[in-house]
Amino acid sequence: MDGNEKMQRIYPQGVPCWIDTEQPDVDAAAAFYGGMFGWTFENAMPPQAPGRYLIAKLNGQDVGGIASTDNGAGAWNTYIAVDDADASVPRLVSAGATVQSAPADAGEGGRGAVLTDPEGGEFRIWQARRRPGSQVANVPGSWNFSDLHTFDPGAATAFYGGAFGWQVDDLGFGLLIRRPGYGDHLEATIDPGIRARQANVATPSGFEDAIAWIVDAAPAEPARWHVSFTVQDRDRAVAAAERLGASILSQSDDYWTRTALIRDPQGAEFTASQFMPPSG
Numbered sequence: 593m594d595g596n597e598k599m600q601r602i603y604p605q606g607v608p609c610w611i612d613t614e615q616p617d618v619d620a621a622a623a624f625y626g627g628m629f630g631w632t633f634e635n636a637m638p639p640q641a642p643g644r645y646l647i648a649k650l651n652g653q654d655v656g657g658i659a660s661t662d663n664g665a666g667a668w669n670t671y672i673a674v675d676d677a678d679a680s681v682p683r684l685v686s687a688g689a690t691v692q693s694a695p696a697d698a699g700e701g702g703r704g705a706v707l708t709d710p711e712g713g714e715f716r717i718w719q720a721r722r723r724p725g726s727q728v729a730n731v732p733g734s735w736n737f738s739d740l741h742t743f744d745p746g747a748a749t750a751f752y753g754g755a756f757g758w759q760v761d762d763l764g765f766g767l768l769i770r771r772p773g774y775g776d777h778l779e780a781t782i783d784p785g786i787r788a789r790q791a792n793v794a795t796p797s798g799f800e801d802a803i804a805w806i807v808d809a810a811p812a813e814p815a816r817w818h819v820s821f822t823v824q825d826r827d828r829a830v831a832a833a834e835r836l837g838a839s840i841l842s843q844s845d846d847y848w849t850r851t852a853l854i855r856d857p858q859g860a861e862f863t864a865s866q867f868m869p870p871s872g
Contacts, residue, residue, distance in 0.1 A: 599782050601727045602720075603673035606756035606771045607803050608738050609725030610671040610718055611819050612657030613860050618644045621658050621666065624856055627836045628829070629733035629821065631655065636699065653727040655734050665859030669716055670738040670817040672756060677703045677719040684717075687755045695719075709751055711742055711815035732824040736865050737802075739818045740769070741809040748806060760806060763796050765847055767806035775800025793869040820863040826850040829864040 603609035615621035622633050625648065633646040636657075644660040674680040677695040684707055685691060692714065693706035701723035708714050718725065728734045742748040745767055749760045752769070761768045778786050778800065786800050809815055823829040830840055830852045837857040844851055850866040 600724060601729075601782050603725045604771070604774065604777050605673055605675045606758065607673050607774055608670055609673040609720070610656070610723075611668060611726065611735055611738065612645075612659055612671075613666055613668045613856075614659045614661035614663065615666040615858050615860065616661060616664070617858060618646060618658055618660050621856070621858060621860075622646055622648075624836050624838070625658070628832055628838075629655075631733070633658070636701070647723075650728050650731075650733050654723065655726055655728055666856060667860050668817075668819040668862055669714070670819065671704065671716040671718040671725070673725065674717045674719055677705050677717055680717055680719075681705055681707070684755050688751050689755065698723075709815070710747065711744065713740065713742065713815035713817060715817055730822055732822050734822055736820040736822040737804055739805045739807045739820065739863075740815075741807050741813060741818050742815050743809050745806050745808070758803070759801075761796070761798060768796070768799070768802055769804040769806060770798055770801035771803045772801055774803060818861065818863065820851070820865045823864045823866050826852055826864060826866040829866075830854075833864070 613621065625631050626633070629650065631648040631650055633648055636645045636647050637643065646658040647654055648656045648658060681691060681695060688710040689707040691705065691707055695703055695705040697703050700721060702721045703719040704716055706714065706716050726735050730736055740748060740752070752758045753760070757771065759770045759772060761770060775786060790799055807818070826843070830843065833854045834840060839855045841853040841855055841861070847870055848868060850868055852864045853861065854864055855861050
């Protein structure tokens with residue numbers, strides 16, 4: 593492999609692989625997120641298509657998408673990788689999911705479907721073809737994690753464990769979702785130093801398999817998947833978001849992160865997260 597060539601990031605079945613946001617005004621959303629995270633955009637839809645879909649890129653690598661919608665406020669979506677979308681849907685329905693949109697091709701990029709879990713939280717599945725998913729993550733301006741906001745962590749653990757083979761670890765400060773074997777996959781492909789790097793900041797055992805978190809939903813909040821982005825500096829991210837027309841809903845500092853919950857100008861909520869490993 594040429595020294596300038598980047599290895600393609602491939603997602604095994606059961607690993608969250610892609611995020612996108614549906615927005616009433618795609619151009620306004622591109623201006624906001626381009627200003628917020630330094631993204632550039634590539635139009636993925638042919639000129640005659642009824643809707644629009646932009647691939648967001650960070651330093652030339654795919655990071656997420658912006659889609660047009662007529663359904664009111666903006667929202668972020670999380671996709672989970674599957675080997676076969678058509679075969680996965682009946683299995684997920686048997687586990688308790690409800691189909692919102694049957695499997696369909698997304699051009700040459702792949703094939704996907706939209707479902708809801710037993711609490712009504714929407715998730716999407718993605719059978720990759722030409723577009724395997726986000727090609728950059730966990731660096732400033734890119735996807736960090738998606739968190740499952742739920743009223744019943746036990747029921748959510750049972751559903752997603754049965755649906756995708758996930759395991760949930762109670763770390764005391766949070767419920768970590770792991771896809772066993774994912775760390776082995778990363779170590780063998782794009783991230784050979786993952787375990788050594790995580791050991792240097794004393795991450796919990798099994799963190800190399802981390803794919804998501806379970807969070808208690810707020811009283812007025814529906815069950816949903818919520819997206820977080822890595823930022824270099826939480827306070828600078830907050831200032832940039834406000835300058836670009838967003839609302840800051842809350843800020844918090846914990847053992848590992850400094851975060852801000854942000855609502856973009858069209859209503860899509862996301863978290864900006866600055867990693868702050870504990871010292872000593």
